[in-house]
Amino acid sequence: MIKNLFNLVLNEMLKIYKRKSTWMMYLFLVVFIAGGAILAINTQSSYSENWKVELEEENKTLVQEIEEFSGMPGMQTIRDVNQESIMTNQFYLENDMKPMNYGAWQFVLDNADMLIIVSLFSIIIGATIISDEYKWGTIKLLMVRPYSRSTILAVKYLAILIFTFFTLLFMQLASFITGAFLLGIEGINPEIVAFRNGDVGQLNAIKMIISNYSYNLIPLIMMATLAFTISTIFKNSTIAISLAIVLMLSGNMIVTFFADQSFTKYLLFAHTDLQQYQNNSMLLEDTSLSFSITILIIYYVIFLISSFIVFNRKDIIVNE
Amino acid sequence: MENTILEIKNVTKAIKRKKILKNISIKIPKGEIYGLIGPNGAGKTTLMRMITGLSSITSGDIFIKEKSISTERKRALLTLGTIIEGPDMYPFFSGKENLFHFARMYPNISKKRIEEVIEIVGLTNSINKKVKNYSLGMKQRLGIAQSILHNPSLLILDEPTNGLDPAGIKEMRDYLKKIALQNNTSILISSHLLSEMELICDRIGIIKHGEMVSEHNLSEMELIKDSSKNKVTIEIQQIDEAKQILNEYNYTIDNNLLIFHINKEEVPNLIHLLTVNNVKIYEVAYTKSTLEERFFEWTGGNTID
Ligand SMILES: Nc1ncnc2c1ncn2[C@@H]1O[C@H](COP(=O)(O)OP(=O)(O)OP(=O)(O)O)[C@@H](O)[C@H]1O
Numbered sequence: 338m339i340k341n342l343f344n345l346v347l348n349e350m351l352k353i354y355k356r357k358s359t360w361m362m363y364l365f366l367v368v369f370i371a372g373g374a375i376l377a378i379n380t381q382s383s384y385s386e387n388w389k390v391e392l393e394e395e396n397k398t399l400v401q402e403i404e405e406f407s408g409m410p411g412m413q414t415i416r417d418v419n420q421e422s423i424m425t426n427q428f429y430l431e432n433d434m435k436p437m438n439y440g441a442w443q444f445v446l447d448n449a450d451m452l453i454i455v456s457l458f459s460i461i462i463g464a465t466i467i468s469d470e471y472k473w474g475t476i477k478l479l480m481v482r483p484y485s486r487s488t489i490l491a492v493k494y495l496a497i498l499i500f501t502f503f504t505l506l507f508m509q510l511a512s513f514i515t516g517a518f519l520l521g522i523e524g525i526n527p528e529i530v531a532f533r534n535g536d537v538g539q540l541n542a543i544k545m546i547i548s549n550y551s552y553n554l555i556p557l558i559m560m561a562t563l564a565f566t567i568s569t570i571f572k573n574s575t576i577a578i579s580l581a582i583v584l585m586l587s588g589n590m591i592v593t594f595f596a597d598q599s600f601t602k603y604l605l606f607a608h609t610d611l612q613q614y615q616n617n618s619m620l621l622e623d624t625s626l627s628f629s630i631t632i633l634i635i636y637y638v639i640f641l642i643s644s645f646i647v648f649n650r651k652d653i654i655v656n657e
Numbered sequence: 658m659e660n661t662i663l664e665i666k667n668v669t670k671a672i673k674r675k676k677i678l679k680n681i682s683i684k685i686p687k688g689e690i691y692g693l694i695g696p697n698g699a700g701k702t703t704l705m706r707m708i709t710g711l712s713s714i715t716s717g718d719i720f721i722k723e724k725s726i727s728t729e730r731k732r733a734l735l736t737l738g739t740i741i742e743g744p745d746m747y748p749f750f751s752g753k754e755n756l757f758h759f760a761r762m763y764p765n766i767s768k769k770r771i772e773e774v775i776e777i778v779g780l781t782n783s784i785n786k787k788v789k790n791y792s793l794g795m796k797q798r799l800g801i802a803q804s805i806l807h808n809p810s811l812l813i814l815d816e817p818t819n820g821l822d823p824a825g826i827k828e829m830r831d832y833l834k835k836i837a838l839q840n841n842t843s844i845l846i847s848s849h850l851l852s853e854m855e856l857i858c859d860r861i862g863i864i865k866h867g868e869m870v871s872e873h874n875l876s877e878m879e880l881i882k883d884s885s886k887n888k889v890t891i892e893i894q895q896i897d898e899a900k901q902i903l904n905e906y907n908y909t910i911d912n913n914l915l916i917f918h919i920n921k922e923e924v925p926n927l928i929h930l931l932t933v934n935n936v937k938i939y940e941v942a943y944t945k946s947t948l949e950e951r952f953f954e955w956t957g958g959n960t961i962d
């Protein structure tokens with residue numbers, strides 16, 4: 338039984354990784370990561386013996402920028418970023434610590450933002466894993482095997498999660514290796530000075546990497562699941578991919594736009610970023626961590642149940 | 658009856674209120690090769706899709722080795738192999754990778770069995786090529802390979818000879834006959850190649866407009882009984898003289914050919930009658946009526962509607 342299930346999952350993984358298009362995705366990731374590392378080399382600030390003076394100079398420039406931008410609403414983010422940098426610099430000065438050079442760990446940590454690319458890949462796999470079988474006509478050969486339709490669908494869904502996990506791992510490894518070569522490593526388990534919860538502190542780099550990536554994983558899984566559901570229902574990967582990507586990119590905007598409406602707090606996108614509770618940067622006022630988790634679970638279950646119901650009910654017709 | 662491998666019981670299929678199959682019942686015993694024939698759109702593929710669990714059954718039920726496809730799906734499918742609606746395979750896998758893919762979905766199919774099947778369908782030389790580079794016939798052979806991997810007791814083959822070359826058709830016919838005889842595999846096959854069906858099937862069922870028109874045994878006995886449909890053609894010159902002697906026979910005249918529908922046993926008497934009356938016979942031809950000729954008789958013509 339377990340062996341059979343393992344074989345089914347193995348089949349799905351082979352179908353994903355035997356195709357050139359999958360390796361093109363990985364190639365794209367590598368190029369992107371390498372590009373990011375090269376950019377980091379050019380923009381990273383390295384400090385000399387005189388690092389205290391250099392830090393103070395930097396802060397002055399940052400303060401000047403904040404003043405220049407004050408009163409411009411569009412520049413709020415830049416002012417926030419500058420404020421964070423100033424506080425971080427002050428932390429170094431107060432604690433008499435020379436700032437570390439930007440290295441591999443920091444690079445891996447920052448690349449958590451690039452999970453949006455992994456999301457894109459997971460959405461594509463999620464949206465095509467069923468519809469491709471229809472496209473190739475192999476769905477009928479798959480469905481005449483001694484397994485329930487639910488088992489076959491569940492295995493396919495599991496394959497999406499495993500693919501996401503592998504891709505994530507690949508991305509972190511590639512980031513670390515590229516970062517190590519191009520930027521250097523500062524120790525096996527370094528502490529990173531970082532801004533969090535409106536305060537600056539020293540944090541363990543690996544812990545931070547795990548937490549940052551985990552938070553980013555939530556919207557990723559939700560969007561891949563949504564793509565999978567739409568594609569199972571409509572047997573059409575184009576609709577599924579476009580809808581998932583559009584929603585992913587515009588989610589926050591929609592929530593901000595309708596922030597004063599009562600229905601907004603039931604929208605999925607008001608809750609995909611759980612980091613908002615850690616950073617005290619809530620999108621909406623009247624939500625809480627437990628409320629967000631409840632909403633996420635409800636959406637997730639609805640997505641999965643509807644795809645299972647539809648997949649179990651329909652006749653398998655290839656040339657529709 | 659434990660000898661029945663496939664039992665189709667009063668099956669009806671309706672899609673959007675339109676009845677595509679009406680009250681079909683078929684029983685196929687162990688080791689029988691049963692042919693489904695009928696014009697385009699008759700419902701052959703639809704019936705096969707229901708047997709293999711791809712389509713739901715509107716009313717009635719289908720049993721494979723007494724397991725209902727609707728309520729005991731997994732156990733019913735364990736012993737079934739099929740090619741349905743064309744030989745589609747994963748294009749980015751090689752032939753062998755495709756076979757391994759499907760083999761993994763059954764318990765205990767050995768590598769040796771996979772090699773054996775490759776040999777049977779004659780794909781040894783191209784089994785490592787990617788399927789996207791296969792010809793239609795090669796894909797069809799691979800389709801047959803995946804359907805027999807797990808030694809099923811029931812094979813459902815929808816137009817399996819489509820795209821095969823004459824050698825391929827003959828090899829497949831021989832192989833299907835062999836597994837029916839040696840392994841007692843029951844086979845339900847559909848095809849538009851009636852001459853082919855005649856050579857391979859023990860029994861045929863004729864479907865038209867979603868209804869079972871008739872079932873026929875193709876064993877020797879049955880054919881002899883039906884020999885009034887066979888044709889004897891005699892070539893002579895003296896038509897007028899012949900007419901006078903033959904008033905006890907039913908026949909038609911086509912130029913200098915006399916055409917009779919009689920049993921083989923009556924042929925010597927007929928020839929004797931003509932020769933003693935000095936009618937010169939140039940040629941006598943005896944033709945068994947083919948399945949094709951009878952098919953049109955049974956279905957009432959070549960039209961779809
Ligand atoms: N999904 C569907 N929706 C509506 N009608 C359908 C559907 N599938 C099949 N039909 C109809 O059912 C009838 C039987 O089709 P089927 O494919 O079973 O015929 P067939 O005997 O296999 O024909 P052929 O010899 O051309 O393969 C046809 O009239 C077809 O139009």
Ligand SMILES: [Mg+2]
Pocket residue numbers: 701702703815
């Ligand atoms: Mg058909």
